[in-house]
Amino acid sequence: MEDIKLMKGNEVLAHAAVRCGVDGYFGYPITPQSEVLETLSELRPWKTTGMVVLQAESEVASINMVYGGASVGKRVMTSTSSPGLSLMCEGLSYLAGAELPCVVIDVSRGGPGLGTIQASQADYFQVVKGGGHGDYRMPVLAPNSVQEMNDFVDLAFELAFKYLNPVVILADGVIGQMMEKVRLSPQKPRRTEAQIREECPWAALGKGSGPMQRKERNIVTSCYIDPETMERHNHKLQEKYDRMERDEVRVEEMETADAEYILVAYGASSRICAKVVEDARAEGLRVGLIRPITLFPFPAATIRRAAEHAKGFLSVELSMGQMIEDVRMAIGNAAMPVRHFGRTGGIIHSPREVYDALKQLMTETGGLQ
């Protein structure tokens, strides 16, 4: 079923949710992603697929509604922007601790504080490093097109249920607000209660009756009061995170095979950097781009490989420099020049600005005569 439309990234998130058979969306309005809840309210999926859509009283409530929905084995999601994500962090920690699958979308904006409503990528630390308390990780997908806003919703649910873990889609105001051509996913049916009981034998759906009856009660909890049990649980979680690092790295490379200088960028910045690579190549400069698609797990091996023949790296982010720490760690060689470039406050760097920063790095490190 071909269903090609011209749409905003945020609207596409709503369509994708309905189409991939999501059972519930819970959210609180915040720019620049309010269109998700607005579009869902217009689509009225409760009349078609039976999906529940609810405007919560806060992001604290939204994430705990997601916790409730995930606990009964449903496919549930929320979306927010930066200050809202801050409020969700305790909930994310509980979701990870209780091993509950769900999808959380952060269409990030400029901070700190109330900051600005314009696009930003300054939530990298908060989202990628956890945000909430305790030892936990979450797969983070970073779309850079409206098409990926569509595709990653289904992918995020697949990962969430595969690992029984919250999965974050970290977008930014640019990807959320821009319009592009998109091929929407075909409509999937929502699962029946019998299917959920089969797929999620841990779900606290009630013990059930008849053929669906379960003898033992289910308890969804992140509480392990005995230290030995708690530690065992943490080891079990860690094994999961190790498996994610082994099996789930997603990365896109552009002209890296012979590149002397590597741009590293995700989301909106990677679109800008792709243009910079084109311009640089047209001028005969050996410049490439590594675009992490998963921010956790981070494509460290790809970066390390590129570092074998590179003379320098430029981490380009709409922040004061957050992902650059992971780039440095991946390279592992303190002698390798690694710089940051990025505008903040909702200002989007132009390809020209990035190119100038790149040229300056090249000049100072002997890559440009």
Added chain:
Amino acid sequence: MMTEETAILETTGTETEKVYDRPRLLLDTTMHYCPGCSHGTVHKLVAEAIDELGAEDRAIGITPVGCAAFLYNYIDIDWIQASHGRAPAVATAAKRLCPDKLVFTYQGDGDLAAIGTAEAIHAANRGDNIAIIFINNAIYGMTGGQMAPTTLLGMKTATTPMGRDAALNGYPFKVADMLTLLDGVTYVTRQSVNTPANVRRAKKAIKKAFENSIQNRGFSFVEIVATCNSGWKLSPVAANRWMEENMHATYPLGDLKDLSAQAAATEK
């Protein structure tokens, strides 16, 4: 089920007739509560109510953070352990996604009336078809007896060593009274488990609230004015007496709002 106020065993001639037993859904384990604590009694009523409604197959309970956090160890149904104060939001989603289930929360006064006030009020105002069992013991039991929003004026706690002073800490929070004002609310009652008669009334209230949830008759709220003898630093007997003399004056028992019958009458 308890049929007499006092008799536990009745002897009829030479045979002994069993008239009281541990409720079927109450698991045979040692509870972690202090002797004399109201939580254990209320747990028993919750277990009995679910069993009598035949709702074991569809019951989903949400536990709080507080002394009742481990409630899931005691009653043989499915449970979700929520973060501090957020149980109503968890319940809202569970119920909306599973409208045929019995969904209820069990929360203390710190959990529901301090950190989780917003979630409780909004679930009530939306008329979510959930039941809340609210244990008002006027103190934070679990964390060692600090002031709760429901602490009485003049009452000494770890954080009001000179007694609660209205000028500093405001007034005892009458959550139940406040909830009656909301249109989404079907049933609000305040009960206690200090006497066998009150235990029976409390059980009836819990059963009604659960039935409202199962039948999707709107939001129900059962407050239980309870003792925390450890937090109050009183013996179980003295704590009961103190509750009757002081707590019941500020938090009088009885139904505050009951539209259950009207809600049932409009069912299609």
